[in-house]
Amino acid sequence: MKKKETVNIVTLGCSKNTVDSERLMRQINDNNFNLIDDPNNADTVIINTCGFIEAAKEESVNTILNAIKQKKEGKIKKVIVAGCLSERYAEDLKKEIPEVDAFFGTEKYEDILNELGGKFRRELLGERTLSGLPHTAYLKISEGCDHPCSFCAIPLMRGLHKSKPIEELINEAEFLVKNNTKELILIAQDTTDYGKDIYGERCLHKLLTELSKIDGIIWIRLMYAYPSHFPKEVIKVISENSKICKYIDIPLQHISDSVLKSMRRGVTSNKTKKLVADLRANIPGVIIRTTFIVGYPNETENDFNLLCRYIEETKFDRIGVFTFSVEENTSSFILGNPISEKIKDQRKNKLMEIQKNISLEINQKLIGKNLDILIERQEGNFYIGRSYRDAPEIDGEILIPTDNKGVKFGSFYKAIIYDCNEYDLFGNIRT
Numbered sequence: 001m002k003k004k005e006t007v008n009i010v011t012l013g014c015s016k017n018t019v020d021s022e023r024l025m026r027q028i029n030d031n032n033f034n035l036i037d038d039p040n041n042a043d044t045v046i047i048n049t050c051g052f053i054e055a056a057k058e059e060s061v062n063t064i065l066n067a068i069k070q071k072k073e074g075k076i077k078k079v080i081v082a083g084c085l086s087e088r089y090a091e092d093l094k095k096e097i098p099e100v101d102a103f104f105g106t107e108k109y110e111d112i113l114n115e116l117g118g119k120f121r122r123e124l125l126g127e128r129t130l131s132g133l134p135h136t137a138y139l140k141i142s143e144g145c146d147h148p149c150s151f152c153a154i155p156l157m158r159g160l161h162k163s164k165p166i167e168e169l170i171n172e173a174e175f176l177v178k179n180n181t182k183e184l185i186l187i188a189q190d191t192t193d194y195g196k197d198i199y200g201e202r203c204l205h206k207l208l209t210e211l212s213k214i215d216g217i218i219w220i221r222l223m224y225a226y227p228s229h230f231p232k233e234v235i236k237v238i239s240e241n242s243k244i245c246k247y248i249d250i251p252l253q254h255i256s257d258s259v260l261k262s263m264r265r266g267v268t269s270n271k272t273k274k275l276v277a278d279l280r281a282n283i284p285g286v287i288i289r290t291t292f293i294v295g296y297p298n299e300t301e302n303d304f305n306l307l308c309r310y311i312e313e314t315k316f317d318r319i320g321v322f323t324f325s326v327e328e329n330t331s332s333f334i335l336g337n338p339i340s341e342k343i344k345d346q347r348k349n350k351l352m353e354i355q356k357n358i359s360l361e362i363n364q365k366l367i368g369k370n371l372d373i374l375i376e377r378q379e380g381n382f383y384i385g386r387s388y389r390d391a392p393e394i395d396g397e398i399l400i401p402t403d404n405k406g407v408k409f410g411s412f413y414k415a416i417i418y419d420c421n422e423y424d425l426f427g428n429i430r431t
Helices: 014-031 054-072 084-096 110-116 154-158 166-178 206-212 232-240 257-263 267-280 301-314 331-335 341-364
Strands: 005-010 033-034 042-050 078-084 136-139 183-187 219-222 244-249 285-293 318-323 370-379 380-388 400-401 413-420 427-428
Touching: 005 014, 005 331, 014 033, 014 042, 014 054, 014 219, 033 244, 033 267, 042 054, 042 084, 042 154, 054 078, 054 084, 078 084, 078 110, 084 154, 110 370, 136 244, 154 166, 166 206, 183 206, 206 232, 232 244, 232 267, 232 341, 257 267, 257 331, 267 285, 285 301, 285 341, 370 427
Parallel strands: 005 033, 005 042, 042 078, 136 183, 183 219, 219 244, 244 285, 285 318, 400 427
Antiparallel strands: 370 380, 370 413, 380 400, 413 427
16 A cells, blocks of 8 residues: 655644634645654655744744754655745745745745645534644634734734634534533734634623533633723623633733734723723632733833833733734834844843742742643653633643542642642642
8 A cells, every 4th residue: 555645743832723724724634645743754745834923933944944944854745834924925935935835824824734735624614623732722703803002913814803703613512522522712903802703793702601611621711811992791701600611811011001002902091901900800819811912112211110110010810921923914014123132131031030939929928729730741750730810831830749549630620729839739638
């Protein structure tokens, strides 16, 4: 028999790219190809790139160049580049790296299958081959973005907002459950805009309610919620529905009115503070994760100090910090890049130091408390799990000593917390 062609997919960037790769992997698996994990042993390597910020673009280019090197050495027959970087810079990439066999933009599954010599199967839409642990899966509810944020190139790569119909998302979620998924993590460029383009109204709350009716789903987690128009109905459904984690990822980006205005975020400092207060008042125990950008061109020392004080006073459960990256064809490009990388890094480090102390303070209050946790894997002498407070890959974890017997991966347990550090908790399974 003829040996099957081997294909490897390298996924770079965010969880939305992960979903794209998993959809393509399902198509490849249904064709006459052998999907493998090691790019060094593949006939064809498909690189699903990220083009969001300079560091991500650099990583994508370096990955492509490394694959081309392997191709020249005879280790790889074909290199295909897809995703955001390819969508944004296809013509430039073709000129600079002509050794790449084919370039495709985002979600070009059918074109990629044709390039491989396979057949795209529409009956598989909504099905995926999960690349991570099966009990947790991302559910991308929409694509693209309508917001005019000055620093963001997402609309250039992903287009305007396009929601996926509720019935299609239910079918996809049911497929995931059949493959042992217990936690759904809702993602999009902006999850709060869900439904406005196809239903004439924002109806994320309706989607959350319908997903919660699926047997087998235990947790539903909400990410990428835009702050300027957070729906009151979503606050209500998170508060009342036991399957929806009391956890919200809501990127605020800054608290200075002058910076927010230049960023074109459509929100003020006062409105931001009111939203956070409303979430905490109406969703008891809510965990709020947010992200901030430092070093934006018009961010003064006073603006930064204002942000530091806000974080110290508000005590977010989780934060991430990015340094400003100049992106061509965005409206902030004309502002230049007047703040040095050294100062940007200093500001980022200061925020993370503030947050480290806040996180330790929050974790110390959890000692002696009971938490429902999902056990995911083992590392050394510990089982690693998460509670509703923790999104995978970006938040803290709960470490359970392996002398706790009978623990199974992908199962839920009650644990009592006995110790902590700045970001992680230590617990024992309650028997």
